[in-house]
Amino acid sequence: MPTNTHILLSVLYISIFFNSLKALSSEPNTLALSCGNKDGGTDDDSRKWESDSKYLVSSDKSVEVVAQTQDPSLTSSIPYMNARIFTSETTYKFTVNESSRYFLRLHFYPSSYPNFNTTNSYFSVVADKVTLLNNFSASIAAQALTQAYIMKEFSLAPLNTDSLSVRFKPSDKYNGTFAFVNGIELIPSPNLFDSASMVGFDDQPLDVTSANVQTMWRLNVGGQYIPSTNDSSGLARSWYDDSPYIFGAASGVTSEAANNVTIQYRNFSASIAPVDVYRTSRQMGLDGNVTRNFNLTWIFQVDANFTYLVRLHFCEYELNKINERVFDIFINNQTAMKNADVIAWSSKKDVPFYKDYAIYVPDGPGDEMLWLALWPDNSMRPHYLDAILNGLEIFKLSDANSNLAGPNPTISDMMQKQLVENTNKTFSTDEAKKIYTTALIGGAAGGAVAFAFVAAMFIGYKRKQMLSGGDTHTSSWLPIYSSSQASVSKSTISGKSPGSTHISSDAASNCRFFSLAEIKQATKNFDESYVIGVGGFGKVYKGVIDGNTKVAIKRSNPSSEQGVNEFETEIEMLSKLRHRHLVSLIGFCEENNEMVLVYDYMGHGTLREHLYKNNKITLSWKQRLEICIGAARGLHYLHTGAKYTIIHRDVKTTNILLDESWVAKVSDFGLSKTGPNMNQGHVSTVVKGSFGYLDPEYFRRQQLTEKSDVYSFGVVLFEVVCARPALNPSLPKEQVSLADWALRCQRKGTLEDLIDPHLKGKINPECLKKFAECAEKCLADHGTDRPSMGDVLWNLESALQLEENPDGSAKPTSSGSGSVDYDQPREIDQKNILAMHRNTLSLGSEHDIKDLDDETDDIFSQIVNPKGR
Ligand SMILES: *[C@@H]1O[C@H](CO)[C@@H](O)[C@H](O)[C@H]1NC(C)=O
Ligand SMILES: *[C@@H]1O[C@H](CO)[C@@H](O)[C@H](O)[C@H]1NC(C)=O
Ligand SMILES: *[C@@H]1O[C@H](CO)[C@@H](O)[C@H](O)[C@H]1NC(C)=O
Ligand SMILES: *[C@@H]1O[C@H](CO)[C@@H](O)[C@H](O)[C@H]1NC(C)=O
Ligand SMILES: *[C@@H]1O[C@H](CO)[C@@H](O)[C@H](O)[C@H]1NC(C)=O
Ligand SMILES: *[C@@H]1O[C@H](CO)[C@@H](O)[C@H](O)[C@H]1NC(C)=O
Ligand SMILES: *[C@@H]1O[C@H](CO)[C@@H](O)[C@H](O)[C@H]1NC(C)=O
Ligand SMILES: *[C@@H]1O[C@H](CO)[C@@H](O)[C@H](O)[C@H]1NC(C)=O
Ligand SMILES: *[C@@H]1O[C@H](CO)[C@@H](O)[C@H](O)[C@H]1NC(C)=O
Ligand SMILES: *[C@@H]1O[C@H](CO)[C@@H](O)[C@H](O)[C@H]1NC(C)=O
Ligand SMILES: *[C@@H]1O[C@H](CO)[C@@H](O)[C@H](O)[C@H]1NC(C)=O
DSSP: OHHHHHHHHHHHHHHHTHHHHHHHHTSTTOEEEETTOSSOEEOTTSOEEEESGGGBSOOTTEEEEEOSOOOTTOSOHHHHTEEEEESSOEEEEEEOOTTOEEEEEEEEOOOEETTEEGGGOOEEEEETTEEEEEEEOHHHHHHHHTOSOEEEEEEEOOOSSSEEEEEEEEOSSSTTOOEEESEEEEEEEOOOOOEEEETTSTTOEEEOTTOOEEEEEEEETTSOOBOGGGOGGGOOOOBEESGGGBOBSOOOEEEEOOTTOOOOOOSSOTTSSOHHHHTEEEEOOSOHHHHTTOOEEEEEEEOSSEEEEEEEEEOOSSOOSTTSBOEEEEETTEEEEEEEOHHHHHSSTTOOEEEEEEEEEOOOSSOEEEEEEEEEOOTTOOSBOOOEEOEEEEEEEOOTTSBOOOOOOOOOHHHHHHHHHHHHSOOOHHHHHHHHHHHHHTOOOOOOOOOOOSOHHHHHHHHHHHHHOSGGGSOOOOOTTTOTTSSSOGGGOOOSOOTTSOOOHHHHHHSEEOOHHHHHHHTTTTOGGGEEEEOSSEEEEEEEETTTEEEEEEEEOTTOHHHHHHHHHHHHHHHHOOOTTBOOEEEEEEETTEEEEEEEOOTTOBSGGGTTSTTOOOOOHHHHHHHHHHHHHHHHIIIIISSSEEEOSOOOGGGEEEOTTOOEEEOOOTTOEEEOOTTTOSEEOOOOSOTTTOOHHHHHHOEEOHHHHHHHHHHHHHHHHHOSOSBOTTSOGGGSBHHHHHHHHHHHTOGGGGSOGGGTTOSOHHHHHHHHHHHHHHTOSSGGGSOOHHHHHHHHHHHHHHHHOTTSOOOOOOOOSSOOOTTSOOOOOHHHHHHHHHHTOBOOOTTHHHHHHHHHHHHHHHHHSOOOO
16 A cells, blocks of 8 residues: 555656756756667656767777666666676766866666676776776675665866766676676766865865765755755755664754745855755754753764765754854764854854865774764853754765775675575564664765775874964854854954954954954944944944944944943953843954944844833833843843853843844943852942942942842833833932832832833733732842842743733643744653654664663653753
8 A cells, every 4th residue: 555655656756846857957068878778768757868879988898788677666767777788998988078076976786687697796987087986896785785776976076178088997806797887977066165174173174176076975954855856956966864874862853944934045056955955954852951961963884094074054944043052063073063053154044054074084993984963062051952954965085096985885794684584584664674774874885995095185184283283272162253154254354363452362263353444334434324322432333244234333432541441341251252132242443543343233222212212112011021031031141151250230221232023132241240259259349330220239338249230130120111211310209219119119019000001901910910029029138139130030931921821821832833933931742752762763783782772761761851840
């Protein structure tokens, strides 16, 4: 039954794609040759294959044959059923564009042909000067992969000549051996390679522009098989499911972009990978207590003595801010990247990005494996402890002798045993799965023993690394604006210290250095009509940089002596802090006595102006709650998230800004202090801050703790619900200070009278009660009696829940069509996750099985017994 459905589906499938296929075959210069087939033909995907004979330099040393049996798993009889057999060395010649890269695909069907038994076939293939295969046995490779046919894909660098020769040569180590091939594809491709960073050599770039490579794996991570007909730019690549390569039981969760998400290529063209790759991803899961305890790991069996290019494809289609999902990337247990943040790279939601890493795999005892692991990095206190990957490609780079060939795969004992048993009884599905998995992991079938020695290039990097010495372990901060692949122009990125300032090189390297000319251009020479605010520090202008990025530009008042310190404090602080609820500093300019800070543009301005200033749109109660929660998150991060506790010292409604989507961001760190040490508990300092928000205890004792921020935030909470300024001198004396007046009303139970008329009757009483109690506690006289910012956050979140679900029944949030709603409390269905993990349980190799079971149980027990929530 299932088989019938399959066939039906395939037929449907094929007819659906008929059109795109036609487009494919009409690509100029694209060659598809059905070898040993005089007439050529059309395959089941409607792709045209022509005869190979006119490309042969001499055809007298080859024989055209037809296979005696067609394996049921063959997708199409073209090009597999016909073969050209070479009994001695024979060459194909193709006319090519001398400056274009080419995909060369070789198809082999190691069946039996009249008078030729392919188990006896060992041969080499050389393209121009590059050895692609050596002592290659298609028969052994197919057996190891449990596949009927083998396809090998290579990407050849531009040749600088207009003719490409591909030479087939039977091995001279065996008697009566021969070479054969069933299909050849030659497809011009854009230049897909640029440079990769060498893992373990701190960002030493390896130039791969002119590398000849073999594709080892191409996976649509977290998604399904993408047939060659659905690839982008007519490159006819197939993308496979990644689940067989996942190590252990911890396979995370898969996710798919919502239907209304449009993937936008900005950093490169769609030829890198089709949209379907970026629309699906694998992530670690929802529970931080589980995700932090395992690595999401893929393993691949590779040939030793080669450098591999590991290309990771990313696209963040759920989150849109930096520092929400931050993770480390390990390759072969070495750190390839710390604090990877997809949004920071791509600069935008729905925009694909890829990263290339190169790693050399030396020879060692046993099979060589390539491990890729992702692990959530908590050092930046990201919003979620999670990681994401959308696609993965692994390429083998040719070595110093222009060789790409590796040894034939060995068929493991376990597999041999299973294969023998197979001849006697049918597989149980479990066994089949084991074999399938082992075969896939060992998928690097190919050529002969490589005699090549360690690539000279690799030693070169080692030496370079030693010479550069020193600062290799400086903190690797979020590479937002220093990433060489960010979309900003390279020339303006500051790696150097900008001269006269006292800004640490660390801070300077984390943000961008603008020239005064750039700033003037962005603000039309500080045009007054661009002013969006004026503060003690100076004026704030709106501006546009890099063509269309809106920014806020804060220009210091040159006469203010105070300005210099605050300017520097702000750069030092903000350059180290990245959080969804903190305003991001993009960069700064210090030139000709001008001190200018450049920030993210906050489309909706300050919180204050939406409460009572002007007559702007009135915020709903829920919006106000959400804004308070956001601001509380930002402050909580300042207090606990960074290396040191940071006290803001000037929390007020004009320092809480709102972006285009009404996300609250805490701003203005000019007065911030890094404080208190464990033993001291407070920072002695000159009293600063804004009246109306000032912590009385701080005022009395001149000692600053993070509870001073909590006090100010309490004032903000009352301001939000009452919609009146913290200080209003025009009111009767007892009402001038909002903090005093609101506290008095709250204690008398008359707060109702104070609340914003726009909100009257629109707040759930339970929610208001919770909210007011929280604000009241923040205003406690003694800091020690005030809640921590974390408690405030918790209380506000429960207030929001009371508003949303008045009856107290927290409804589980459904994750819809696979996309996770991150702004709701995450509910997980333990049973489902468990089932999912068991389902995709895959095995590495025979001796991994035991260890794996232990690890599996560990992870399961964490999932089953998460310690509270
Ligand atoms: C050859 O390839 C280069 C780079 O891909 C391209 O710019 C050029 O137009 C091609 N020339 C021909 C004759 O197709
Ligand atoms: C091909 O050769 C192998 C080993 O030489 C042998 O076991 C096998 O039976 C042969 N197959 C055919 C179809 O002759
Ligand atoms: C090939 O055959 C010749 C004679 O038939 C024999 O002398 C030689 O040893 C064989 N070589 C190999 C590698 O089997
Ligand atoms: C291939 O592309 C077609 C048309 O774009 C789409 O309908 C189909 O679902 C795709 N198939 C796969 C397996 O992605
Ligand atoms: C896409 O759809 C989701 C719900 O399916 C919705 O929440 C979201 O706002 C939509 N996004 C856009 C850009 O329309
Ligand atoms: C990486 O670590 C794992 C587990 O510790 C180990 O089994 C594996 O052999 C290591 N891989 C490499 C390439 O060192
Ligand atoms: C993840 O892998 C890295 C590199 O192999 C290792 O250092 C780290 O301890 C692993 N983390 C966990 C939670 O296993
Ligand atoms: C060729 O491959 C076979 C099968 O893997 C292997 O046994 C043999 O040693 C190889 N020969 C050479 C010369 O590398
Ligand atoms: C398979 O069957 C054959 C004969 O039926 C028997 O001799 C052989 O031992 C069996 N092999 C296994 C692995 O059971
Ligand atoms: C890798 O290189 C070493 C040193 O040249 C050599 O001894 C070893 O056989 C090579 N391994 C493979 C799999 O080619
Ligand atoms: C994670 O573990 C910590 C400490 O065991 C616990 O306080 C917290 O509630 C847990 N969080 C979740 C979401 O389970």
